[in-house]
Amino acid sequence: MQKMTDWLAEVKWTEDGLVPAIVQDHTSGRVLMFAWMDRAALAETAASGRAVFWSRSRRSVWRKGESSGHVQRVRELWLDCDGDVVLLRVEQEGGIACHTGRLSCFFRRLQDGRWEAIDPVLKDPADIYGDSSR
Amino acid sequence: MQKMTDWLAEVKWTEDGLVPAIVQDHTSGRVLMFAWMDRAALAETAASGRAVFWSRSRRSVWRKGESSGHVQRVRELWLDCDGDVVLLRVEQEGGIACHTGRLSCFFRRLQDGRWEAIDPVLKDPADIYGDSSR
Numbered sequence A, B: 001m002q003k004m005t006d007w008l009a010e011v012k013w014t015e016d017g018l019v020p021a022i023v024q025d026h027t028s029g030r031v032l033m034f035a036w037m038d039r040a041a042l043a044e045t046a047a048s049g050r051a052v053f054w055s056r057s058r059r060s061v062w063r064k065g066e067s068s069g070h071v072q073r074v075r076e077l078w079l080d081c082d083g084d085v086v087l088l089r090v091e092q093e094g095g096i097a098c099h100t101g102r103l104s105c106f107f108r109r110l111q112d113g114r115w116e117a118i119d120p121v122l123k124d125p126a127d128i129y130g131d132s133s134r
Helices: A039-048 A125-129 B039-048 B125-129
Strands: A018-025 A031-038 A052-055 A060-063 A072-079 A086-092 A108-111 A114-117 B018-025 B031-038 B052-055 B060-063 B072-079 B086-092 B108-111 B114-117
Touching (some): A018 B031, A031 A086, A031 B018, A039 A052, B031 B052, B031 B086, B039 B060, B039 B072
Parallel strands (some): A018 A086, B018 B086
Antiparallel strands (some): A052 A060, A072 A086, A072 B108, A108 B072, B018 B031, B072 B086
């Protein structure tokens, strides 16, 4: 009988025990953000249906939306051909994934040799985080 | 006067001088693949309009489509909020991005605790690469 955690064993983790995670809006297809997961974060994401990451800068679990309320409800989890990258298709609560208050972290597009901010700030980060960190 | 390469200086490279690159189909929004670029690859991508990566396994430049013909025509280049991930929106020539002969490298979806291959193989890899490597 296959154990329910066998799928985790198929993921090829980095030396640091992490896997890159791409997050995409399930409806619009917009790529919202890129982050990392450790095994526990990926397991919790699948079990809870909410995106959980590993913050490399803070060296701690990062339950997306814990401070901001901008939870990502995971509709689908995908794995790539090499087994070393995961893709989350999510519903983005609040319509804001980025800590700058924008829909997507990918809000700058290269135009005429410059990165131009395309997406508007939908909410002041100070109002999202109450002056605390993300 | 701003130099045309200033935009490259805004990218935050890893210790190894790389940046993660997400490739997305410009029309359908499907995430096609994930790879890495060094500075030269990103510069060439922007200049040529064709996706160029750095192959970490082969430790060499990887001009996508060179063996397979499955060139990615870059329509847009995006940078994320931290400046450490790029997103390419492309036209995928041949409709195949994955070396397995599928549209996308993300062809396995988690279902009932298993990774299930969803996307069909559109072309036998042996026919794509003529039995050589990708």
